[in-house]
Amino acid sequence: xxxxxxRSDLIGLLQRVAPEVDPxxxxxxxxLRRQVDLDSIDxxxxxxxxxxxxxxxxxxxxxxxxxxxxxxxxxxxxAMPAPSGxxxxxxxxxx
Amino acid sequence: MIEVKLPxxxxxxxxxxxxxxxxxPGDEVSKGDILAVVDTTKAALDVECWHSGKVFxxxxxxxxxxxxxxxxxxxLEPGENAASIPPARVPAAPAPPxxxxxxxxxxxxxxxxxxxxRADELKVSLDSIQGTGxxxxxxxxxxxxxxxxxxxxxxxxxxxxxxxxxxxxxxREIPHYYQTDDVPLAAATEWLRTTNLGRPxxxxxxxxxxxxxxxxxxxxxxxxxxxxxxxxxxxxxxPVHVGMAIALRGGGLIAPAxxxxxQKSVTEIMRDLSDLVARTRAGKLRRDxxxxxxxxxxxxxxxxxxxxHGVIYAPQVALVGIGQVRERAWVSNGAVVAMxxxxxxxxxxxxxxxxxxxxxFLADIGERLQHPEKL
Numbered sequence: 001x002x003x004x005x006x007r008s009d010l011i012g013l014l015q016r017v018a019p020e021v022d023p024x025x026x027x028x029x030x031x032l033r034r035q036v037d038l039d040s041i042d043x044x045x046x047x048x049x050x051x052x053x054x055x056x057x058x059x060x061x062x063x064x065x066x067x068x069x070x071x072x073x074x075x076x077x078x079a080m081p082a083p084s085g086x087x088x089x090x091x092x093x094x095x
Numbered sequence: 096m097i098e099v100k101l102p103x104x105x106x107x108x109x110x111x112x113x114x115x116x117x118x119x120p121g122d123e124v125s126k127g128d129i130l131a132v133v134d135t136t137k138a139a140l141d142v143e144c145w146h147s148g149k150v151f152x153x154x155x156x157x158x159x160x161x162x163x164x165x166x167x168x169x170x171l172e173p174g175e176n177a178a179s180i181p182p183a184r185v186p187a188a189p190a191p192p193x194x195x196x197x198x199x200x201x202x203x204x205x206x207x208x209x210x211x212x213r214a215d216e217l218k219v220s221l222d223s224i225q226g227t228g229x230x231x232x233x234x235x236x237x238x239x240x241x242x243x244x245x246x247x248x249x250x251x252x253x254x255x256x257x258x259x260x261x262x263x264x265x266x267r268e269i270p271h272y273y274q275t276d277d278v279p280l281a282a283a284t285e286w287l288r289t290t291n292l293g294r295p296x297x298x299x300x301x302x303x304x305x306x307x308x309x310x311x312x313x314x315x316x317x318x319x320x321x322x323x324x325x326x327x328x329x330x331x332x333x334p335v336h337v338g339m340a341i342a343l344r345g346g347g348l349i350a351p352a353x354x355x356x357x358q359k360s361v362t363e364i365m366r367d368l369s370d371l372v373a374r375t376r377a378g379k380l381r382r383d384x385x386x387x388x389x390x391x392x393x394x395x396x397x398x399x400x401x402x403x404h405g406v407i408y409a410p411q412v413a414l415v416g417i418g419q420v421r422e423r424a425w426v427s428n429g430a431v432v433a434m435x436x437x438x439x440x441x442x443x444x445x446x447x448x449x450x451x452x453x454x455x456f457l458a459d460i461g462e463r464l465q466h467p468e469k470l
Contacts, residue, residue, distance in 0.1 A: 017376070018344060019344070020344055020345060033398055034398055037344070039342075039372075039396040039397075039398075040301050040302075040303065040396060040397055041301060041303065041368065041369055041372045042372070042376075044296075044299070044301060044369065045369060045372070045373060047296060048296050048297055051295075051296045051297070057295065057296065058296055059292075060288070060291045060292070060299060061288075
């Protein structure tokens with residue numbers, strides 16, 4: 001998946017939990033929860049929406065690895081299955 | 096024919112603004128269906144249906160602000176025929192076929208021409224005005240009074256005022272006493288870890304659900320913490336409706352209820368809690384959730400402070416505050432160990448209970464958290 005698209009999708013999901021988030025103000029390298037003021041339930045709801053949208057299961061023991069937007073992006077890029085017939089690495093040569 | 100009127104969606108609500116209809120003329124509805132969404136100073140709230148029937152017509156347009164009690168729509172009772180309906184107080188409203196939106200219809204009432212003109216100038220909706228003239232006619236004076244009383248739709252400012260009034264009343268009327276205790280959470284966090292290991296993310300439980308469950312169970316056994324103080328006497332409540340103080344983005348807070356938490360499992364409470372938080376943040380709560388908590392729990396979250404000493408929501412008589420869970424040095428069996436610990440506080444009403452009772456209640460909550468598997 002295209003990383004830029006992924007970032008913008010993630011910000012979209014974040015805005016569902018925290019509608020006032022301004023993507024321009026967000027520091028992708030800084031911990032998300034304090035920056036955006038997410039409590040544990042907001043954060044869980046955010047992760048659930050990620051799980052639903054990208055079909056990636058996130059064990060609870062991995063939560064602490066997902067502090068910043070950058071963390072989440074790299075976690076997802078590693079974990080995401082190549083979409084069937086899509087643009088995963090396996091198929092890039094065929095395009 | 097059933098006329099559905101704008102219900103009061105909270106003790107401090109006397110009007111609401113229709114945001115949207117969730118039904119159309121011709122729709123079959125039954126008890127519990129959501130008919131409309133109405134904006135109030137606190138949140139956008141669903142208006143539920145209390146009858147079964149078929150929507151005949153809608154009497155109010157979205158955007159209208161109306162008083163509590165204003166007729167909003169008409170329902171045909173089961174078996175009732177549209178032909179038997181008295182001519183609508185609506186000019187030329189045909190019995191609308193299903194799936195076709197009826198023209199937005201307003202009840203026709205006598206309005207003096209001067210009043211109509213003035214209403215137009217002031218952008219006041221005539222439907223929201225109670226006429227004081229002959230036959231309920233709306234007079235010029237009524238229109239001007241309505242324009243005066245029209246609230247600014249600044250929800251943040253309205254909410255600030257509501258909180259100010261509620262908290263001032265509480266501190267004026269309730270002789271609070273406060274107690275604090277530290278509770279080790281090794282058992283609770285370990286239980287959560289193993290429980291969540293086998294669950295998909297949508298079913299995982301947060302510590303908050305354990306706190307709610309422990310408070311509910313303790314409140315059931317300590318009835319002088321659970322109920323309302325009204326008219327100089329305490330009325331205990333059998334069910335424990337735990338109000339969860341939820342901060343709103345952009346300021347203010349609401350404490351809607353998790354109903355009958357003493358009868359729910361931790362999993363059910365977790366489900367209710369995430370639903371409640373999502374709907375609170377989205378501004379969509381049901382009226383009973385706002386109206387009836389019997390005790391409140393406030394947890395400022397795990398990125399927050401060590402302890403919170405809260406202000407009781409009158410007419411409730413107790414509020415439990417949960418601080419941040421932190422790893423601290425803890426003495427266990429004669430040795431100092433690193434232990435996840437939370438500071439729990441109680442604010443209770445001294446008219447109803449004494450320090451001894453409060454201490455037992457607090458100890459009960461702490462004790463229950465040592466046996467999460469039994470919660």
